[in-house]
Amino acid sequence: MNLLTNTGYEENGLLLRKYELSDKEERLSAMKESFDELTHWFATFKTDNLEQFNELWLLDNELNWFNGFEYCFMLKHRNSPKMLGEVRINNINFKNNFANLMYWIRTSEKGNGFAVRGSKIAVKIAFEELKLNRLEIFMSTLNEASRKVAENIGARYEGTMRKRIAVQGRIDDAYLYSIIPDDL
Numbered sequence: 001m002n003l004l005t006n007t008g009y010e011e012n013g014l015l016l017r018k019y020e021l022s023d024k025e026e027r028l029s030a031m032k033e034s035f036d037e038l039t040h041w042f043a044t045f046k047t048d049n050l051e052q053f054n055e056l057w058l059l060d061n062e063l064n065w066f067n068g069f070e071y072c073f074m075l076k077h078r079n080s081p082k083m084l085g086e087v088r089i090n091n092i093n094f095k096n097n098f099a100n101l102m103y104w105i106r107t108s109e110k111g112n113g114f115a116v117r118g119s120k121i122a123v124k125i126a127f128e129e130l131k132l133n134r135l136e137i138f139m140s141t142l143n144e145a146s147r148k149v150a151e152n153i154g155a156r157y158e159g160t161m162r163k164r165i166a167v168q169g170r171i172d173d174a175y176l177y178s179i180i181p182d183d184l
Contacts, residue, residue, distance in 0.1 A: 002130045003068040009121050014114070016073040016087055016121045019061050023074060023083070028054045030083040034107040040168060041104075041143060068092070071125070075105075075118040084109045087118040089126050089135070098134035099126060101179075103149060115149045123153060127181045135179050140165050140172040150177040154184065 007018035019027065031038060031050060064070040070090040074083055085105035092099040101122060103115045126132045137155055139146035151157075155177035164174035 004065070004071055004125070004129060006129070009073075009125060010078055011117070011121050013078050014117050014121070015076050015078045016118055016125075017076070018065060019058055019072060019074050021058055021062070024055060024058060026081060026083045027058070027074070030085070030106045034104065037107060038104065041140065041146075071130075073118070073122065075114060084114045085118065087115075087122045089122055089130070089132075092130075092132075097132055098136060099130075099132055101126070101135045101137045103146075110145075115145075116152045119149060119153045123179060123184070127184070133180065137177040137179075138164065138174045140167050141175055142167070142172060147175055147177075150175075153179065155179040156183065 009016045028051060031054060035050075061070070061072050064072070069092060070088065072086060072088045072090070075085040075087055076083055083106060085103065088102040089099050090102055101119060103119050103122075105115050123135060126135050135155075137146075137150045138161065139150070141160060156179070158176045158178055161174045161176055163171045165172050
């Protein structure tokens with residue numbers, strides 16, 4: 001198992017970096033702005049107390065990073081405090097050496113290519129530093145934007161998984177995409 005020791009990655013002025021506890025207000029601001037989209041696509045997104053959820057999530061993220069279970073990155077411009085979105089390498093399967101790739105972009109920053117650019121940085125981290133063999137991306141068959149991101153980073157469509165993902169109180173079919181080092 002490889003652990004990340006570097007906490008920040010930059011490419012062409014775009015920065016992926018580990019969350020700090022001091023990011024609480026900026027992450028909360030991005031979540032509030034993007035609330036409708038986040039609650040639509042992420043079944044685990046807690047809505048009863050957003051402030052508390054955010055604080056607990058940041059603490060949990062520290063433990064997950066330290067233990068190598070999950071790497072969640074804040075996506076931002078190098079010289080700006082504004083959070084553009086989030087990219088995660090999560091659900092790491094140590095036995096089979098693969099993980100999931102997940103992303104969300106702040107509502108006001110959608111359409112600027114940040115999900116693709118941030119995900120490409122995360123793919124490099126996954127393969128070059130974590131030495132993973134495979135990343136999987138799955139999304140509701142209704143989430144066209146996420147599908148386009150997967151395709152634009154070079155992931156390959158592998159199939160449709162029936163009744164795979166919880167969305168808005170229902171279970172949707174999901175597309176499965178994957179990317180391996182040979183795809184780069």
